[in-house]
Amino acid sequence: MTLLDDSTPDTATRELTVLGACPQDCPDTCAMVVTVRDGVAVDVAGSKEQPYTNGGLCVKVDNYLDKVYHPDRVLHPLRRTGPKGAGEFERITWDEAIAEIAARFTQVKEEHGPETIMPVSYLGTQGIINGLNVGDPFFNRLGATVAERTYCDSGSCTAYAMTIGDTAGVDPESLVHSKFILIWAANIMSTNLHLWPYIAEAKKRGAKVVVVDPVRTKTARQASQHIPIRPGTDGALALAMMHVIIEEGLTDDEYIAQYTIGYDELVERVQQYTPEWASEETGIPVETIRTLAREYATSQPSVIRIGVAVERHAGGGQTVRTLSCLPALVGAWRNPGGGILQLPLWAFPVNWPAFMHPELQTPGTQVVNQYLLGQALTGELELRTPLHALMVYNSNPVVVAPDQATLLEGLSREDLFTVVSEHFITDTARYADIVLPATTQLEQEDIMFSWGHLYATYNNPSIEPRGEAVPNTELFRRLAAAMGFDDDPIFTRTDQEMIAEAFDWSSPAMEGITVESLKEKGWARLSVPSPDEYAPHREGNFRTPSEKTEFLSSAAAGGNFVVPLFRQGSNDHQPGQPVDPLPHYIPPRENASADPDLASRYPLNLISPKSHAFINSSYANIEFHQKVQKPATLIINPDDAAERGIENGAVVRAFNDRGSVELLAKVDASTMPGVTVCYVGHCRSDALGLSTLSSLNPTRFADLGNAPTFSDTLIEVAPVGAGEA
Amino acid sequence: MAYVITEACIDAADKACREECPVDCIYEGDRMLYIHPDECVDCGKCVTACPNGAIASEYKLTAELEQFKDVAVEFFETFPQAEGGAEDVGPLGADHPVVASWPSGGAAG
Numbered sequence: 012m013t014l015l016d017d018s019t020p021d022t023a024t025r026e027l028t029v030l031g032a033c034p035q036d037c038p039d040t041c042a043m044v045v046t047v048r049d050g051v052a053v054d055v056a057g058s059k060e061q062p063y064t065n066g067g068l069c070v071k072v073d074n075y076l077d078k079v080y081h082p083d084r085v086l087h088p089l090r091r092t093g094p095k096g097a098g099e100f101e102r103i104t105w106d107e108a109i110a111e112i113a114a115r116f117t118q119v120k121e122e123h124g125p126e127t128i129m130p131v132s133y134l135g136t137q138g139i140i141n142g143l144n145v146g147d148p149f150f151n152r153l154g155a156t157v158a159e160r161t162y163c164d165s166g167s168c169t170a171y172a173m174t175i176g177d178t179a180g181v182d183p184e185s186l187v188h189s190k191f192i193l194i195w196a197a198n199i200m201s202t203n204l205h206l207w208p209y210i211a212e213a214k215k216r217g218a219k220v221v222v223v224d225p226v227r228t229k230t231a232r233q234a235s236q237h238i239p240i241r242p243g244t245d246g247a248l249a250l251a252m253m254h255v256i257i258e259e260g261l262t263d264d265e266y267i268a269q270y271t272i273g274y275d276e277l278v279e280r281v282q283q284y285t286p287e288w289a290s291e292e293t294g295i296p297v298e299t300i301r302t303l304a305r306e307y308a309t310s311q312p313s314v315i316r317i318g319v320a321v322e323r324h325a326g327g328g329q330t331v332r333t334l335s336c337l338p339a340l341v342g343a344w345r346n347p348g349g350g351i352l353q354l355p356l357w358a359f360p361v362n363w364p365a366f367m368h369p370e371l372q373t374p375g376t377q378v379v380n381q382y383l384l385g386q387a388l389t390g391e392l393e394l395r396t397p398l399h400a401l402m403v404y405n406s407n408p409v410v411v412a413p414d415q416a417t418l419l420e421g422l423s424r425e426d427l428f429t430v431v432s433e434h435f436i437t438d439t440a441r442y443a444d445i446v447l448p449a450t451t452q453l454e455q456e457d458i459m460f461s462w463g464h465l466y467a468t469y470n471n472p473s474i475e476p477r478g479e480a481v482p483n484t485e486l487f488r489r490l491a492a493a494m495g496f497d498d499d500p501i502f503t504r505t506d507q508e509m510i511a512e513a514f515d516w517s518s519p520a521m522e523g524i525t526v527e528s529l530k531e532k533g534w535a536r537l538s539v540p541s542p543d544e545y546a547p548h549r550e551g552n553f554r555t556p557s558e559k560t561e562f563l564s565s566a567a568a569g570g571n572f573v574v575p576l577f578r579q580g581s582n583d584h585q586p587g588q589p590v591d592p593l594p595h596y597i598p599p600r601e602n603a604s605a606d607p608d609l610a611s612r613y614p615l616n617l618i619s620p621k622s623h624a625f626i627n628s629s630y631a632n633i634e635f636h637q638k639v640q641k642p643a644t645l646i647i648n649p650d651d652a653a654e655r656g657i658e659n660g661a662v663v664r665a666f667n668d669r670g671s672v673e674l675l676a677k678v679d680a681s682t683m684p685g686v687t688v689c690y691v692g693h694c695r696s697d698a699l700g701l702s703t704l705s706s707l708n709p710t711r712f713a714d715l716g717n718a719p720t721f722s723d724t725l726i727e728v729a730p731v732g733a734g735e736a
Numbered sequence: 737m738a739y740v741i742t743e744a745c746i747d748a749a750d751k752a753c754r755e756e757c758p759v760d761c762i763y764e765g766d767r768m769l770y771i772h773p774d775e776c777v778d779c780g781k782c783v784t785a786c787p788n789g790a791i792a793s794e795y796k797l798t799a800e801l802e803q804f805k806d807v808a809v810e811f812f813e814t815f816p817q818a819e820g821g822a823e824d825v826g827p828l829g830a831d832h833p834v835v836a837s838w839p840s841g842g843a844a845g
């Protein structure tokens with residue numbers, strides 16, 4: 012524990028200040044300062060020293076103590092006493108819980124084979140030791156079905172890596188030097204708040220800030236220009252920008268000649284993508300497209316900031332391919348503040364193999380994508396071996412996975428043994444046979460990468476675990492010992508030993524950074540040039556086979572793939588379908604030209620952006636956050652509302668062939684005609700009709716990296732009559 | 737809605753909070769500053785910056801300070817030019833009537 016200012020011994024209370032790190036799956040990874048009085052945390056604030064955090068958190072975590080000390084916290088292991096889903100439990104001891112889980116896993120394994128057990132997890136906490144890969148060694152050794160976790164940026168990562176490699180891209184702090192900032196489908200104010208001051212500074216220095224988004228978000232309102240776009244047609248706009256840039260000779264020919272491959276093929280390919288064609292597709296006027304292309308190309312350095320939304324439709328992968336090609340076309344990479352900002356995570360030399368241990372996997376083990384969990388449990392998805400046991404941690408699939416109705420049917424199976432490790436009895440935990448109490452970030456130690464900036468952060472624990480809660484690392488140590496895996500030192504590593512393995516400390520990025528220095532200072536900027544100088548691709552050096560931007564991608568020859576990081580290190584059963592090596596347009600699946608019949612029945616697009624006050628489903632049960640976020644709402648354009656006789660504030664039913672959800676209508680021109688919006692995360696148990704947004708979302712994948720297609724969804728909306736409601 | 741500036745700011749108006757706001761949504765009236773209810777992102781950063789404890793979430797206001805919620809909404813209705821960044825807009829030189837007529841030194845008693 013790091014003590015910054017221990018109060019003098021003769022004062023009545025002992026006050027400590029502990030340096031921590033926000034655990035949420037958010038690009039900002041804020042450095043936190045926790046004040047502890049007599050063993051009780053009394054304040055959680057943003058570090059004033061860490062330049063990116065700059066003294067503030069956000070609405071989600073500024074009130075973190077509401078979560079830590081919430082009366083509903085699960086503090087002891089529980090065993091189900093009522094029917095599945097009823098949420099009736101009795102308290103048991105940890106020894107009983109572990110013994111029962113080990114016995115059931117062993118029994119299932121012996122009777123049906125180990126692949127009938129599957130982990131279900133994502134990024135409820137994203138610390139390196141307790142986060143994404145914490146259960147991987149255990150399930151790899153067990154021989155369990157491999158969980159493919161492609162919720163966020165998987166398609167984007169495949170596309171980005173195919174084009175420029177696993178590079179950090181632009182330093183977000185360099186954005187102050189950008190002359191043109193193109194924010195593409197990201198609501199920075201709600202989901203990447205700490206980037207905004209850099210954008211605002213650039214704007215003050217004369218940069219133009221353009222937001223491409225179907226919704227006039229807070230971010231769009233603060234920009235110089237907002238370009239509303241039909242959901243899922245982003246690729247058309249990006250390709251038409253290329254068309255204009257090439258046609259009007261706005262390219263950086265020297266940069267293209269030296270640091271790219273496939274330019275001639277690209278020129279030929281984008282001939283067809285005229286602004287006139289793109290205008291029809293996107294709903295954006297031709298002149299707006301031309302001006303955007305011209306300004307983007309000629310205001311150097313220009314930067315594109317993409318969030319996770321841009322991949323969430325049938326052609327999401329190719330959209331990110333195109334966007335990743337654009338900076339090289341105009342030579343944006345030549346200067347700090349130019350290029351594309353996707354996932355600076357790639358700058359961190361995280362020692363992933365030490366956390367996944369893929370060598371423990373049985374070659375050929377079955378892989379199941381988590382969106383298909385409902386189908387896998389109900390037999391709709393053909394599996395080599397059906398599933399008999401689940402272990403859920405760091406995730407609440409009932410709310411975040413698509414096709415809620417099918418998933419609930421699967422989780423209700425009496426013969427399914429389900430373990431859930433959680434802070435609260437979530438909508439998923441209600442279906443558990445055993446619930447295990449998990450620690451919050453204040454009660455555990457961890458070390459953090461970031462996917463939004465270039466600082467490593469350390470989370471010192473600040474309070475004792477509440478009740479009998481344990482960190483995920485300890486949970487898997489206990490389970491591994493009970494399963495007899497403790498003959499291998501991988502399964503007996505202490506948290507400290509894991510932290511010591513977190514990074515490749517000998518990598519140039521870690522120069523001058525040690526576990527001790529991180530622990531003591533709380534954070535450290537990676538050893539890379541300053542934001543005023545950082546231009547990693549000024550002279551090419553892309554992390555592709557050719558070391559160039561690959562307009563013509565050599566990796567495409569291997570077919571579609573999911574980065575193994577998102578599938579417990581496995582490279583087996585990759586999707587593998589052929590991929591066109593040049594950027595191209597794939598229209599949305601659920602739209603009028605692709606499926607006129609569907610569109611006639613369900614004429615409205617539904618998009619489901621990230622909430623302001625929740626992180627996915629986290630915080631959706633906390634009263635303060637509920638007040639800020641408001642009840643689950645469907646935003647609908649006044650024209651669409653009038654056509655359906657929907658009044659502001661009325662209860663409406665949003666539905667399609669997959670399901671139906673009752674929501675409060677917000678009639679508002681902030682969304683385009685034809686587009687409805689529902690923010691993600693509300694609890695099913697709070698929902699009007701006991702179903703939430705994910706009931707409407709499709710399970711189908713985007714073109715690359717098995718990305719979700721949550722924004723490729725058509726619905727119809729109807730008022731709920733007084734009799735029905 | 738959002739965070740709200742209340743009574744304790746009147747005639748103090750030292751602007752310490754403005755420096756801290758990541759989205760520059762704290763606008764200057766005459767005797768007091770006002771948080772734009774639609775621009776505020778509820779981060780809470782201004783709360784700790786204020787030396788007078790004048791700022792709170794609209795959901796954590798005491799009953800007697802509740803009226804400052806309406807004060808903020810009405811202020812920005814009266815001054816629609818106050819949007820898009822307080823620095824560019826500058827001081828508005830006027831207050832909501834409730835604030836304008838607040839007794840001097842009232843906060844200090």
Ligand code: SF4
Nearest residue numbers: 033037040041069072
């Ligand atoms: S959720 Fe994001 S912005 Fe909020 S405190 Fe955590 S890292 Fe910072």
Ligand code: SF4
Nearest residue numbers: 757776777779780782
């Ligand atoms: S809460 Fe945050 S966004 Fe709102 S006024 Fe205060 S500092 Fe600005």
Ligand code: SF4
Nearest residue numbers: 745749750751753786
């Ligand atoms: S810091 Fe407090 S007293 Fe000073 S201007 Fe802001 S709200 Fe008013």
